[in-house]
Amino acid sequence: MRRQVLLFLWLSCTIVVCGQVSYSIPEEMEKGSLVCNVAQDLGLDVKRLKSGKARLHSGDSAEFIELSRERGVLLIRERIDRETLCGETTPCALHVQMILENPMELFRITVEITDVNDNAPSFASSEKRFEISESAIVGSKFVLDKAVDADIGSNGLQSYLLKPTDHFALKLESEADGRKKVEMVLQKPLDRERERHMSLLLTAVDGGQPRMSGTMQISVNILDVNDN
Structure with a gap:
């Protein structure tokens, strides 16, 4: 047992971080798309990746990014949806370690996933109904439903x-x-x-390019008062 512990400590001490690089890519890139030329950026020969049996250690990130030893590049393994991966958390990033053997070397790689405008604002309901007395005073307020948008920043909900x-x-x-x-x-x-019913349209708009929007119909029935 003592020998195993000493061996673990020896390995831990001999593996040093030899370099680190960071990249930024948009979400929703096609499977097989090029992320980066990691060998070139780290100053490594492709032959070293092969002889060192280069591999990625990335936990949950392994399903999204893969290494091509032959080309020295990182590729998209599975399409990345930023909203599913990180929700509203920013920045959204994958953290990957590339390990080589003989000698043992470790490189840290960070891939930030940026948002694209792939979600339109939406309302939980397509219609909201009100019954309002014709005696309602000017300035009366009526609360409307909020829209939601899975995108963030300028791609998120901006106006109504x-x-x-x-x-x-x-x-x-x-609000807070x-x-x-x-x-x-x-x-x-x-x-x-003069008018018993009114129809209005509430539109929620994001700030992406091109802009996307969602709508909710507002139906107002006007209630009678005995004014004649």
Whole structure:
């Protein structure tokens, strides 16, 4: 047992980090796509990768990145979805170690996964219904549903639009979690004798290129009061 412990300590002490490199790639790259020429960037000959039986040790990252010893490059093994991998965590990165034998060498490789605009804002429901009395006072507020967007940064949800704006205006208010409270505010009195029902459209828009959006229909039934 003592001999095994000493051997482990000896191996731990003799494996030193000989270099490290960092890369940045977009999510959703095709399987087999080139990530980098890791041999060139680390100053290694491809022959050394072969003779040293170069291999990657990467834990969960192993399913996404693979090493081609023959070419000295890293390739996409499986398509990477940043939202599935990291959610809202930033930066989103894969941490890989490349190990060579005879002599034992270790290289650290970091691959940051950047967001692409592959998700549109969406609402949990396609429609929201209100019943509003025609006696409602101007300035009355009505809370609307928030949209969600799996993308982050400029690719994430940026703004809302409400149309038409004849009777209601959109009001956005920042909340503690960074999201927006979405409300529509009555701008002028309602008259059921003139209009019994209103249809509006709430649109959530992201900031990606091209921009993507999601919509929710708003249905307003105007309730009568005995004003005649």
